[in-house]
Amino acid sequence: MLKINNLSAAVDDGQKTILNGLSLEIPAGEVHAIMGPNGAGKSTLSYVLTGREGYDVTGGSAAFNGDDLLDMDPEDRAASGLFLSFQYPLEIPGVPTLTFLKTALNAQRKARGEDEMRAPEFLKKSKAIAKELKMSPDMLKRPLNVGFSGGEKKRMEIFQMLMLEPSFIIMDETDSGLDVDALRIVADGVNRLRSPDRGMLVITHYQRLLDYIVPDKVHVLAGGKIAASGDADFAKRLEKEGYDAYAA
Amino acid sequence: MPAHPSESWDLGLCLLSAQDPKSSLGCADILYLMGWNDMSVSITEQLPHRRMEAWKWTDVRGQTSDKLTGLSAAGLPKVTAPDGVALSMGAGQSGDHVMSKIAQSFAPEAVSLYVPKGVKPAGPVEVTEIGRGHSRIALMVDEGAELLLIEHHRADSGAFVNMDVQIHLAKGAKLTRVIVQDDPDTALRVATACVSQQTGSEFNQFTLGFGGALTRLETQIYAEGEGTHALLNGAYLLDGQRHIDMTSHMRLKQPDSIIRQSVKGVVFDKARGVFQGKFHVERPAQKTDAEMRHDALLMSDRAEVRAKPELEIYADDVECAHGNTVGALDDSALFYMRQRGIPLLKAKSLLIEAFLVGVFDDLADEDLRGSLTDKVRGWLEAKL
Numbered sequence: 001m002l003k004i005n006n007l008s009a010a011v012d013d014g015q016k017t018i019l020n021g022l023s024l025e026i027p028a029g030e031v032h033a034i035m036g037p038n039g040a041g042k043s044t045l046s047y048v049l050t051g052r053e054g055y056d057v058t059g060g061s062a063a064f065n066g067d068d069l070l071d072m073d074p075e076d077r078a079a080s081g082l083f084l085s086f087q088y089p090l091e092i093p094g095v096p097t098l099t100f101l102k103t104a105l106n107a108q109r110k111a112r113g114e115d116e117m118r119a120p121e122f123l124k125k126s127k128a129i130a131k132e133l134k135m136s137p138d139m140l141k142r143p144l145n146v147g148f149s150g151g152e153k154k155r156m157e158i159f160q161m162l163m164l165e166p167s168f169i170i171m172d173e174t175d176s177g178l179d180v181d182a183l184r185i186v187a188d189g190v191n192r193l194r195s196p197d198r199g200m201l202v203i204t205h206y207q208r209l210l211d212y213i214v215p216d217k218v219h220v221l222a223g224g225k226i227a228a229s230g231d232a233d234f235a236k237r238l239e240k241e242g243y244d245a246y247a248a
Numbered sequence: 249m250p251a252h253p254s255e256s257w258d259l260g261l262c263l264l265s266a267q268d269p270k271s272s273l274g275c276a277d278i279l280y281l282m283g284w285n286d287m288s289v290s291i292t293e294q295l296p297h298r299r300m301e302a303w304k305w306t307d308v309r310g311q312t313s314d315k316l317t318g319l320s321a322a323g324l325p326k327v328t329a330p331d332g333v334a335l336s337m338g339a340g341q342s343g344d345h346v347m348s349k350i351a352q353s354f355a356p357e358a359v360s361l362y363v364p365k366g367v368k369p370a371g372p373v374e375v376t377e378i379g380r381g382h383s384r385i386a387l388m389v390d391e392g393a394e395l396l397l398i399e400h401h402r403a404d405s406g407a408f409v410n411m412d413v414q415i416h417l418a419k420g421a422k423l424t425r426v427i428v429q430d431d432p433d434t435a436l437r438v439a440t441a442c443v444s445q446q447t448g449s450e451f452n453q454f455t456l457g458f459g460g461a462l463t464r465l466e467t468q469i470y471a472e473g474e475g476t477h478a479l480l481n482g483a484y485l486l487d488g489q490r491h492i493d494m495t496s497h498m499r500l501k502q503p504d505s506i507i508r509q510s511v512k513g514v515v516f517d518k519a520r521g522v523f524q525g526k527f528h529v530e531r532p533a534q535k536t537d538a539e540m541r542h543d544a545l546l547m548s549d550r551a552e553v554r555a556k557p558e559l560e561i562y563a564d565d566v567e568c569a570h571g572n573t574v575g576a577l578d579d580s581a582l583f584y585m586r587q588r589g590i591p592l593l594k595a596k597s598l599l600i601e602a603f604l605v606g607v608f609d610d611l612a613d614e615d616l617r618g619s620l621t622d623k624v625r626g627w628l629e630a631k632l
């Protein structure tokens with residue numbers, strides 16, 4: 001589903017190479033985790049895949065369902081099913097959460113040649129998901145993320161994910177800022193989306209999240225590439241032993 | 249800024265004639281002002297220019313050519329008034345402002361509007377067809393009365409428009425003034441309002457401006473009484489080589505007044521926005537609580553914004569603040585929106601609309617608020 005081949009990327013106008021020949025393949029139906037020390041380039045990978053400005057691809061390729069991902073605008077990548085739960089979600093002043101999300105959902109549908117979702121259906125769905133995530137309906141009327149706590153923002157990312165039902169999900173440190181109860185609620189939401197035709201890439205610094213969202217494979221990102229891979233138990237070992245062995 | 253002798257503020261007297269039943273035109277009056285021509289003075293010589301401090305960024309004289317229609321003529325605005333508002337022609341109030349004087353010389357008669365004591369008309373006074381030439385409006389809202397005044401400033405192409413508005417708010421009177429300025433880019437417009445506020449009166453102004461060849465929307469407030477409230481919000485949205493200037497000057501003379509001002513602008517292409525704001529707090533005006541904000545977004549490298557927020561404070565127990573920011577749209581927010589599938593241009597227009605229309609949040613009339621938002625949205629849809 002997602003095929004990354006020998007990918008290199010730089011920041012600072014190409015001055016600073018962060019990814020250096022990274023290869024990774026995630027088939028549909030699988031959940032992969034990426035762990036690694038701070039500053040390894042985990043978030044950089046998520047931005048390169050979603051097309052953020054300032055993260056320049058200097059080599060290699062990334063294909064999504066066979067299409068050249070790196071050639072597409074961010075909104076087209078989103079419409080083709082790619083979703084990023086941000087490590088630091090942005091505040092969108094003045095734009096109510098539901099207005100934002102309805103615009104996003106219907107823009108994606110339009111890009112895919114599908115019919116718009118009507119207001120009643122949209123509202124019904126948003127209410128049900130807010131309830132599932134134990135979010136107050138009040139939050140949905142406020143401007144997106146404005147004045148939200150770190151944990152509320154993370155929960156709002158998952159809310160958006162459940163509303164948009166993307167086919168490939170990248171979660172960047174979704175666990176940070178969440179207490180154990182919130183973590184469980186969020187993980188339940190994510191697990192509900194696991195399906196044979198959906199892929200996930202879970203980026204985390206801590207093993208804890210992987211107790212709730214159990215991955216099929218775990219990778220270490222160090223030195224700008226995948227330095228080691230293993231199964232779910234590998235994450236536990238990594239947390240104990242640290243990443244020193246994989247330092248660049 | 250010329251000093252403003254208080255005797256010229258004896259507006260009540262001038263307007264009393266408007267109460268004369270013979271000249272009061274009653275329900276849903278429509279009044280067409282007759283124009284008359286020329287004083288054979290060189291008008292351009294009298295126009296303010298960039299070597300005058302208050303006009304340094306808005307050079308009316310420099311931008312005025314003889315070809316502009318209405319340059320030496322009275323204008324023909326249309327004024328509609330609801331039941332309860334007396335409408336007549338009169339000598340009106342003479343203002344001291346340089347543009348007021350010019351207006352008087354071409355339009356000796358003003359449209360006079362009077363809202364009697366305690367009257368709260370069901371509908372607004374609307375001023376339309378402010379298409380060219382010099383015109384004058386004098387409005388008195390008497391004690392405890394309330395009014396909504398809506399002005400649609402839309403010029404003819406290639407026109408010169410100068411409108412002078414003199415407003416007097418008596419004790420406890422309340423006026424909401426909504427200005428929509430939507431001129432062709434060939435028109436030059438100056439609109440000046442002088443507002444005097446007596447004790448406990450409330451003045452709320454909401455301006456939406458799209459600029460023109462040159463546009464200056466100026467508001468001068470004289471808070472003569474205690475405990476007055478003024479809200480002076482505005483938004484401007486410019487492209488091409490348009491120019492708008494939102495200038496305001498507020499003088500507070502007595503204690504306990506509150507002023508809130510927020511002006512926001514978004515400037516595309518090679519357009520230019522000007523904000524000048526001044527709070528002048530005299531020594532007796534203790535416990536004044538005043539806030540001024542101007543925030544602008546530049547949408548191109550060649551767009552320009554000039555801002556001059558000023559506080560001049562002689563009272564020692566006051567809370568006065570001002571803030572001014574000029575920036576660009578937040579790239580991170582734009583990326584976040586695109587990651588959710590919102591196309592770039594749609595993302596920009598959502599952010600810009602949200603940025604601007606916040607200044608209309610305090611406009612009580614929901615339909616009116618909606619129509620201002622629609623205008624902003626329509627403009628953005630055509631632009632982006």
Ligand SMILES: Nc1ncnc2c1ncn2[C@@H]1O[C@H](COP(=O)(O)OP(=O)(O)O)[C@@H](O)[C@H]1O
Pocket residue numbers: 011012016018036037038039040041042043044045054
């Ligand atoms: N926009 C940027 N400009 C400059 N340096 C950046 C930028 N984004 C990330 N970096 C740098 O790239 C490296 C990797 O960062 P990041 O991908 O955030 O790491 P991780 O998510 O693994 O902690 C760090 O050294 C960081 O400082």
Ligand SMILES: [Mg+2]
Pocket residue numbers: 042043044087172173
């Ligand atoms: Mg990171």
